[in-house]
Amino acid sequence: MTDAVALKLEGIARRFGATRVLDGVDLSIEAGERHALIGPNGAGKSTVFNIIGGTLRPDRGTVWLDGVDVTGRSPHRLARAGLGRSFQTTxxxxxxxxxxxxxxxxxxxxxxxxxxxxxxxxxxxxxxxxxxxxxxxxxxxxxxxxxxxxxxxxxxxxxxxxxxxxxxxxxxxxxxxxRMLLLDEPTAGMNRDEAARTVEWLRAMTAGKTLLAIEHDMDAVFALADRVSVLVQGRILASGTPLEVAADQRVREAYLGVLPGGQTS
Ligand SMILES: Nc1ncnc2c1ncn2[C@@H]1O[C@H](COP(=O)(O)OP(=O)(O)OP(=O)(O)O)[C@@H](O)[C@H]1O
Ligand SMILES: [Mg+2]
Missing domain, CATH: 3.40.50.300 (P-loop containing nucleotide triphosphate hydrolases)
Structure with a gap:
């Protein structure tokens, strides 16, 4: 892993009508890192992906890809710049x-x-x-x-x-x-075995690339991610290694009973 920043979000904000969905999202992902974005349903995770992927404009804030401001660039131009995305529908x-x-x-x-x-x-x-x-x-x-x-x-x-x-x-x-891949819930709809196999395969397939994945399955998060960020109420509540994030009291409160082992705070 190098210490170059592959993707950086600065102060990303977005509202839909009167609803403020993202309220100043800051996120920094190093080149070669595998990063999981987690958060409760409706937290705005897919909205973050739509903004990075150029299908939605933020009201405020900047998206940097390899140090270049790519905010509002079309998906086509982002693909040329090395951004790949998998969709819920293939x-x-x-x-x-x-x-x-x-x-x-x-x-x-x-x-x-x-x-x-x-x-x-x-x-x-x-x-x-x-x-x-x-x-x-x-x-x-x-x-x-x-x-x-x-x-x-x-x-x-x-x-x-x-x-x-x-x-x-x-x-x-x-x-x-x-070089940079965005995956929205790559193990969605899979049973435990399929999800574990998919994670193994994802690790191999993304070696040397930068990965940002939205993932609900905490076992998959632990198996896949070097670092995790938690999106709650439109902001990043915590970022760190899976263990650090799982030990964070505020995260445990946002995820009662959902952490591996099912512990509650
Ligand atoms: N294009 C849109 N127009 C209006 N509201 C939207 C739009 N896209 C998302 N929203 C709303 O923004 C909020 C966040 O949605 P988003 O899909 O980003 O959440 P999420 O964290 O991906 O949720 P999930 O875990 O269920 O996939 C939701 O309340 C959703 O209804
Ligand atoms: Mg989503």
């Missing part, structure tokens, strides 16, 4: 095969790093694509293996079962070249 091309989905993503990622602009550059882009097609194939095959979806490489993505589709969704972000 966003893969259902009729393309699993491998084709990954190839498309790898192609986007490779072309996005070229920076060629305008019609004059287009012809050379094709030449470049031709030259780099091996790299694109290799990247897609590598991610396919990491996803443990080789057996389904030629199946239409729409025919995968739910868990595999969610994995592919994340794989698309990785194949695209994301």
């Amino acid at each position: 966003r893969v091309f259902p009729r393309l095969t699993v491998l084709e989905n990954l190839r498309c993503a790898a192609w986007c990622g490779v072309m996005a790093t070229q920076g060629a602009r305008g019609a004059a550059a287009r012809l050379s882009q094709w030449a470049l694509l031709w030259r780099r097609s091996r790299e694109i194939d290799e990247r897609a095959e590598r991610v396919l293996a990491e996803l443990e979806l080789e057996h389904a490489a030629r199946h239409p993505a729409g025919t995968l079962e739910y868990g595999a589709q969610r994995r592919l969704d994340l794989g698309v972000a990785v194949a695209r070249g994301a």
Whole structure:
């Protein structure tokens, strides 16, 4: 882990009508860190993700990605800057095969790093694509293996079962070249075994990347996260290692009976 800050939120505020949902959120995540964002239902966690991901503007505050102010940038531009996001509903091309989905993503990622602009550059882009097609194939095959979806490489993505589709969704972000990943409840709807396997797999898949995950399952938080932040009533109530946060009296009050072992304060 380096000590460079990958993502920083400063004073993020947002209201919906008369309801103040976020009220000055400050958060700092180092490059290479796996960070969990937890908090009660309706605390504003997904709203924080929508603001980072560029689908919602904050009323106040700044989002910094790798030291650059990206507040209000479109999701498309954020993807070019290395931000990947998985959604509650998967966003893969259902009729393309699993491998084709990954190839498309790898192609986007490779072309996005070229920076060629305008019609004059287009012809050379094709030449470049031709030259780099091996790299694109290799990247897609590598991610396919990491996803443990080789057996389904030629199946239409729409025919995968739910868990595999969610994995592919994340794989698309990785194949695209994301360095910073936002995952909203990656283990939602899974039983204990599936959730544990998903966490193992997430750890491997995100090695060397920066991860911010919203997670309700405290076992998953402990297994996955280097650090945890707790969002309560529109602000970060506490940040620290999972153990520090679990021992924090104010957090225990916000989470009565929900901590591992079910202790209450
Ligand atoms: N686009 C929107 N328009 C109006 N209200 C919204 C909008 N998005 C979120 N809200 C409200 O903001 C509050 C926070 O919602 P958010 O989805 O961010 O919470 P959350 O912490 O992700 O909750 P959960 O754990 O249930 O997923 C809720 O009261 C929600 O109804
Ligand atoms: Mg949510």
